[in-house]
Amino acid sequence: MITILFNVLFYVLNIYFWIVVIAAIYQTLASFGVIDTRNRVVWMIGDFLYRATEPALRPIRRILPDLGGIDFSPWILCLLIRLVAMPVLARIYAALVLGDVHGLLL
Template structure:
């Protein structure tokens, strides 16, 4: 059972990094630092969008419109950190 919890923690940690990379790439695209006409950048952006958008879209629908600021990645990160803490502090010690 500890192995399953380790895999869940690893997957959550990987998703945190995917969210961070997605946010940074969106800023780079918004400020025209990188160009989406580049095939490599377009492929990476499409992959990151497809991975993060199903989680971020429902949170965007619940949050009020903040203008140009998207707070949904921060909410998802906080939820992931909460899940990780619950696993580490409450579930992991009680598993044999």
């Protein structure tokens, strides 16, 4: 049962990682005028991506200095997901399922 829970968490983090990447690409394309945000379908996609990623990106944007229109917060969030959240989740899984408590301390 716990293995299924951790697999679901891994998949959710992976899907959220890709949502952040797609949102960053969408914002870049919209800012350069490549996609028409007045189109209803395109606007709905952008609204979904904004609502899905903004709660996680807002604290990162508060910490980062203003870089003149360049937004590095999605890439920092992607790094946090890949380099922090996934390994931490793997260590917790190893500690619970395999009994490797020493892995949590490192």
